[in-house]
Amino acid sequence: MDPGPDRPVTAAPLVRFEGVTKRFGELTAVDGVSLDVAEGEFFALLGPSGCGKTTLMRMLAGFATPDEGRILLNGADIADLPPHRRPSSMMFQTYALFPHLNVEKNIAFGLKQQGWPKDRAAQRVEEMLSLIRLEGLNRRRPDQLSGGQAQRVALARALAPEPKILLLDEPLAALDRKLREETQLELKSIQRRLGLTFMIVTHDQDEAMVVADRIAVMRAGQIAQVGPPRDVYERPTSRYVAEFLGEANLFPDGAGWRLVRPEKMTLSATPQADAIPGEVAEIAYFGDRTRYVVRGGPGRPLLVSRANLGPPLALKVGDKGWVSWDAEAAVTLPS
């Protein structure tokens, strides 16, 4: 599979994966991945479970060793550096807070290890607590924290020793939806304020699009496409990426496919020129938008997403409707 043209990085990349491969027995978890992450970037590895995204990140942290290829940090191969000497910090999916240490000691753990003087370490801990807005919870034990608090303490602990790059492994997966959405914005704001490089692993395309400057979509150990969220969403280079990120209407087009996103389609209750007639099979109301499933002709039914700006369409299930879209809304997928 063609990894797709990477955005030209002006400065030398902070992290560079060069043909990195990792096998577990018969299974090739990561298959010849080449990737650059720029300094100060919020980079997302996005893919379904088992696509190799976590393994790729764990190789950067030092918890797994590539079978082939190199990983460069600031241009230097880090193959020989054990995890404790790598300037990266990881935030674990399960947070991995030390249950026998209170919040303050958890956050200070890396500082103590790096030999920070006591007063500077204490000051840094306070800085971190105010960053995550948990001032005063210094002496709480991890089991006395809510899920959201534990998540933020884990973030503070990883950030405290001033890593060159922060690795986030499904950091929000355990939070409920509302908290997750708030935290996504908070993560992004923290990253922007610190100007630090963040690399997040997630299976949630919304999360990747909200937080990341660039997304690498992974499939079966390989990179399917890399680019800013708008690019991978609106100009996917493969059917896989088109379908993994959001909803897609796909039409056969020679050897490949043509893609029209549901929100680019217009549904009308009256006949329109150049519109596809069909029967409304399903109406789902999402508050901000309504999604219609329209069955017209052979092939898969069409998905139409309509922003609820004005009055609703005078359509109910079983009615006839006409679907149309602008020619430039259609994207041709090479594969």
Add this chain to the structure above:
Amino acid sequence: MRRPWLVAALPYAWLAVFFALPFLLVAKLSLSHTVLAIPPYAPQLDLSKGQAGIAAFVHELGVQAYGRLASDRLYLVAYLSSLKLAAVATAILLVVGYPIAYGMSRFGPGARQALLMAVILPFWTSFLIRIYAWIAILKPAGLLNQALGALRLPPAHLLDTDAAVIIGLVYAYLPFMVLPLHAVLERQDERLIEAAEDLGCTPRQAFWRITVPLSLPGIAAGVLLCFIPMVGEFVIPDLLGGSTTLMLGRTIWTEFFADRDWPMASAVAIVLLATLALPIALFQRQQSKVLG
């Protein structure tokens, strides 16, 4: 459950019959004095005389046995020696048992089951036979000295020494140290170690800063589970120890069977129990903390 009180009462009934009653009997015995008769102690409680009988019985009870216990240095020496041997054996057990339990917890579930089995397997042979086997190993012309001779090393005189008792104690109690340690180490989240290494710990530092503190409940359980019964151990010092090995279990046995001094034996047993009550209480608290 229709009768919850029945379920709650059962363990108390069990405790009353198998702990409180024997304890009271021994406590009563320790307040008696010896006589040349069967049974070899007085007073006897004669309930047929009613209140007068009980009064006469209580009147005759006394603390002479405890007085002799305090005045005879032999008991103090046996007592301290028991504590010392049990403490040394416990320390060795911890040093030997921790790496075993730690190693086991690093294996996959299949291998771990097999290793657990190997730890428990010796229980399938009679305890006495296993201790007798140590006599065969440690005796002057035993397996150990044959092996040393084959290596042209001087023979070791271990049987009938405190060293042999410690070897026997460590051998016999090893599973009681390994199993509780394994239970806590197996449950430990490997991510915590990764997090520690990610934050700058070498594997060795991560072990001391994370693994060990988090296994403290297991260490406490193993130490108390071994130490408490070892202080009163009788069979191992009797079979492997020499005439100079003084342990309370043996002292109690001697008083009871050789000297037929039942009150004295009971007094020794009561003092032993009283001093072990503290570690036992600690153990209970620890367990309820772990379970709660």
